[in-house]
Amino acid sequence: MTALNLATQNGLRPEAAEIATSPLAIRGLTVSYGEKPAIFSVDMTIRPGSMTAIIGPNGAGKSTLLKAALGIIRPLSGQTTVFGRPLDTQRARIAYVPQRASVDWDFPTTVLDVVLMGLYRELGLLRLVRSSHRKTATDALRRVGMADFADRQIGQLSGGQQQRVFLARALAQGADLYLLDEPFAGVDAATEKAIIAVLKSLKADGKTVVAVHHDLATVEQYFDHAFLINVRPVAEGTVAEAFTAESLQAAYGGRLATAQIDRLSQAG
Amino acid sequence: MLFEALTLQLGYNATLVAIGAMLLGISAGATGTFLFLRKRALVSDAISHATLPGIGLAFIVMVWLGMDGRSLPGLLIGSALSAWIGLLCVQWLTGGTRLSEDSAIGAVLSVFFGAGIVLLTVIQGMSAGRQAGLDSLLLGSTAGMLFSDAVLIAGGGALVLMLTLLLRRPMSLVAFDSDFAAASGLNVPRIDLATMGLVLAVTVVGLKIVGLILIVALLIIPPVTARFWTERTEHVWLIAGALGGASGYIGAAISASAPALPTGPIIVLVAFAFFAVSLLFSPARGVLSSVLRHRQYQRRVHLRQGLLALAQGQPIYEGYTLRLLQREGLARPDGVATGDGQARAAKALLDEKRWEILRGLQAHEATAARYDGLTGLETILTEDQLRDLDTRIAAPREIAP
Incomplete structure (x- = not known):
């Protein structure tokens, strides 16, 4: 909040000041496949140092929101600023963890080589991989408990191990903003615990974490902020602020039983 | 020539x-x-x-x-x-x-x-x-x-x-x-x-x-062939380049050694020969080794199932299982366990019981995921962990209040 106060003192409007300090601020983002929008005119302002869950039903546009924010798919309209600056000048400060199922795990590569991909911006076309780079990659693997698997072919990993390798690749980037797409989808309970421990340690180091999340029951336990979306943005704020009976009803419609809504909104 | x-x-x-x-x-x-x-x-x-x-x-x-x-x-x-x-x-x-x-x-x-x-x-x-x-x-x-x-x-x-x-x-x-x-x-x-x-x-x-x-053919066959021999991107293109070069050189030489042999098609056939050999004989991904691996795995499963049946005094209906047990000297032709067979069967049953207990324990969740029906827990757990597990087998099941 001090940064925000500083920015307002410098004469910026509160909204502009918020964008200037936000690790990820999105304004008017619309993505459309054909003529049906996947997300429509979404504003989202991520608080610095927060852990935010992007929540919504299937087909609500959660993954699309992340991909469009990062320019992986081209939005119809809207813009992204990262730490108050244009996206493309801040790429080095962003680590993205795609959905595990989005790649072919029979690809001929090893665990260590995947993590080294996180150092692409540093290595570029020609720089040789040095022992310092390998150490960065191995340290990242150690943080997710996968150091013993460095030389394995990625096809031999279980789903949970694959997800940890993806997280290690993001850690190797040494970024300030971490964006994860469904990091807990189809992983075992041990991996889920390991991942959330790493994410919380990132937050403790002052980094910002944003994750697309599916499981309403664990939002409160894992995250401090939530962004509810169903094509249109529905609610934003701390988990308690975002999880009201009205907003859950608005995001999920008839898909949640009244009892569930009561439980979730009271928990918040 | x-x-x-x-x-x-x-x-x-x-x-x-x-x-x-x-x-x-x-x-x-x-x-x-x-x-x-x-x-x-x-x-x-x-x-x-x-x-x-x-x-x-x-x-x-x-x-x-x-x-x-x-x-x-x-x-x-x-x-x-x-x-x-x-x-x-x-x-x-x-x-x-x-x-x-x-x-x-x-x-x-x-x-x-x-x-x-x-x-x-x-x-x-x-x-x-x-x-x-x-x-x-x-x-x-x-x-x-x-x-x-x-x-x-x-x-x-x-x-x-x-x-x-x-x-x-x-x-x-x-x-x-x-x-x-x-x-x-x-x-x-x-x-x-x-x-x-x-x-x-x-x-x-x-x-x-x-x-x-x-x-x-020259663009695709060499990398596909190389993929049979390595699990690393760097090696795929190195091997593919080498195979492509060898195919080009050998193919051109063959076509020059006899009149009326077309160069391009012969080069492609040489590349295909490399591919065929790799498809059949590559140790990691080849057809032959995967058939052998599958057969061996099937054999282990049958043997294990046979031993479990022996241990529990159940009849064995599958001829293949019975033949395997006989060949290993674990059962007589009439399906009765030999002395060796009884010992191995008891061990198999113990393995199953240990796994059954372990898979019910929260603390061993990561280990439980490695259950394959074949592996003994002594290869995974420490002696202390194993002893702890065995006391649970002996003890009557706790009933939740």
């Missing part, structure tokens, strides 16, 4: 062709690797067929300008331009319309090839075109290769190889995880276009030796 050919003693033309084919093979194998890893192998087929109208038009333009219509550099420039247009058509049809990539490839490939054949037929009728011999570029023809042609092919191949090596890191990254690559700031469409541009260059350079119809 073949030995002389392989040692480059068959004269000037054969030597030129062999060295040219080897360089072409190396660059085709290495470049094709990234096409194969990106799972867009067939785009190269559209590119190669799209060269044909350019060849025809280049000939007509050169004759019209009063030059020799058969000059190789001119034909290659024409073919590259029309292949580039064909490639852009595939890209646009895939990205800009609802057509899938395979339909787009089919459409572009056939239309460009058809147009090219029409042009070639027209040229046949032109007075200047009677001896054009442009159709030799369909399947390649090395008979009258000039030294300058060989230099062009070798130089072009070497340049493509260098560019491929320069771009290998972004190309692998895009092939494995294009979303991550885009998030890291890489321009994915531009890198894809660069990959395709390199493939186009290999195709054009290879027209003289293997021709446009068979170049796809």
Whole structure:
């Protein structure tokens, strides 16, 4: 909040000041496949140092929101600023963890080589991989408990191990903003615990974490902020602020039983 | 004859062709690797067929300008331009319309090839075109290769190889995880276009030796073959380059060693021979080893099931299981366990009981995921953990209050 106060003192409007300090601020983002929008005119302002869950039903546009924010798919309209600056000048400060199922795990590569991909911006076309780079990659693997698997072919990993390798690749980037797409989808309970421990340690180091999340029951336990979306943005704020009976009803419609809504909104 | 050919003693033309084919093979194998890893192998087929109208038009333009219509550099420039247009058509049809990539490839490939054949037929009728011999570029023809042609092919191949090596890191990254690559700031469409541009260059350079119809084989077969032998991207393109080079060299030598053996098709057949051997005999991914592994696994499962049946005094119905038990000296022909069999059966039952307990314990969740019905827990747990587990087997089950 001090940064925000500083920015307002410098004469910026509160909204502009918020964008200037936000690790990820999105304004008017619309993505459309054909003529049906996947997300429509979404504003989202991520608080610095927060852990935010992007929540919504299937087909609500959660993954699309992340991909469009990062320019992986081209939005119809809207813009992204990262730490108050244009996206493309801040790429080095962003680590993205795609959905595990989005790649072919029979690809001929090893665990260590995947993590080294996180150092692409540093290595570029020609720089040789040095022992310092390998150490960065191995340290990242150690943080997710996968150091013993460095030389394995990625096809031999279980789903949970694959997800940890993806997280290690993001850690190797040494970024300030971490964006994860469904990091807990189809992983075992041990991996889920390991991942959330790493994410919380990132937050403790002052980094910002944003994750697309599916499981309403664990939002409160894992995250401090939530962004509810169903094509249109529905609610934003701390988990308690975002999880009201009205907003859950608005995001999920008839898909949640009244009892569930009561439980979730009271928990918040 | 073949030995002389392989040692480059068959004269000037054969030597030129062999060295040219080897360089072409190396660059085709290495470049094709990234096409194969990106799972867009067939785009190269559209590119190669799209060269044909350019060849025809280049000939007509050169004759019209009063030059020799058969000059190789001119034909290659024409073919590259029309292949580039064909490639852009595939890209646009895939990205800009609802057509899938395979339909787009089919459409572009056939239309460009058809147009090219029409042009070639027209040229046949032109007075200047009677001896054009442009159709030799369909399947390649090395008979009258000039030294300058060989230099062009070798130089072009070497340049493509260098560019491929320069771009290998972004190309692998895009092939494995294009979303991550885009998030890291890489321009994915531009890198894809660069990959395709390199493939186009290999195709054009290879027209003289293997021709446009068979170049796809030289781009795809070596990396597919290499994949049988390694699990690392860096090794795939190294092996693919080596195999492509060897195929080019050996194929050219074989075709030079006997009259009337076409160079391009023989090169492709040599590449295929490498592929066939790898498909059958690769230790990690080959057909033979996977059949053997499967058989061995099946055997272990049957043996285990048989032992569990013996331990619990159940009848064994499957003949294969019974034969296995007999062969191992674990059961008599009438299905009764031998002394050895009784001991092994008791151990198998103990393993199952231990696993059953372990899979019910929260603390062993990670270990529980490794259950395969075959492995004994003593290979996974420490002695203390095992002892703790065994006390739970002996103790009566706790009943939740």
